[in-house]
Amino acid sequence: MKVAFSEEYSLSPHSRDDAPEIVKHLSDREISDNLRKVPNPYTLKDAYDWFDRYDEEKLDPETSPIRFAIRENASGKMIGDLAVRHLKDRTFFVGYWLAKEYWGKGIMSNALKAVLDIVRSEYPKVEKLVAGARIGNWASRRVLEKNGFRFTGEHFEGSLTVWTFEMQHST
Numbered sequence: 001m002k003v004a005f006s007e008e009y010s011l012s013p014h015s016r017d018d019a020p021e022i023v024k025h026l027s028d029r030e031i032s033d034n035l036r037k038v039p040n041p042y043t044l045k046d047a048y049d050w051f052d053r054y055d056e057e058k059l060d061p062e063t064s065p066i067r068f069a070i071r072e073n074a075s076g077k078m079i080g081d082l083a084v085r086h087l088k089d090r091t092f093f094v095g096y097w098l099a100k101e102y103w104g105k106g107i108m109s110n111a112l113k114a115v116l117d118i119v120r121s122e123y124p125k126v127e128k129l130v131a132g133a134r135i136g137n138w139a140s141r142r143v144l145e146k147n148g149f150r151f152t153g154e155h156f157e158g159s160l161t162v163w164t165f166e167m168q169h170s171t
Helices: 016-026 044-057 107-122 138-146
Strands: 009-012 066-072 078-088 091-098 128-134 150-157 160-168
Touching: 009 107, 016 044, 016 078, 066 107, 078 107, 091 107, 107 138, 128 138, 138 150, 138 160
Parallel strands: 091 128
Antiparallel strands: 009 066, 066 078, 078 091, 128 160, 150 160
């Protein structure tokens, strides 16, 4: 399923052919340092291991992630990732990344809005959404707040301190 959220960009399924783009972008410290559990440097083996885990996760319809590649429409190139993953009960975690050369253009805010619209209309099992942003990552915080997430505090994740956010899902 391809979902255009602007004239230039769309959401679509991932492909193993995306692995080189994933490696390129997740090897960028400015991206990986803002993500949970992403090795740096990020290798092709890491990307294929990620695809293997994702393929396994998709087998369970109750906990399967709702995940999209963010693509340029003109080239079809993958420029980011956006996922809504089962956390516990009917609570899901929102996570995302975007290639650095696309930052500051409103792409992630629009992509997240499109994904939240899909979640509202097609996934009644989702009651609550939570997200986090590394303290100091003001752009990510704005993306979440523009899309209705409310700041709930801070917590530690390993060596990172993150802002936490939540949103009650409503259909």
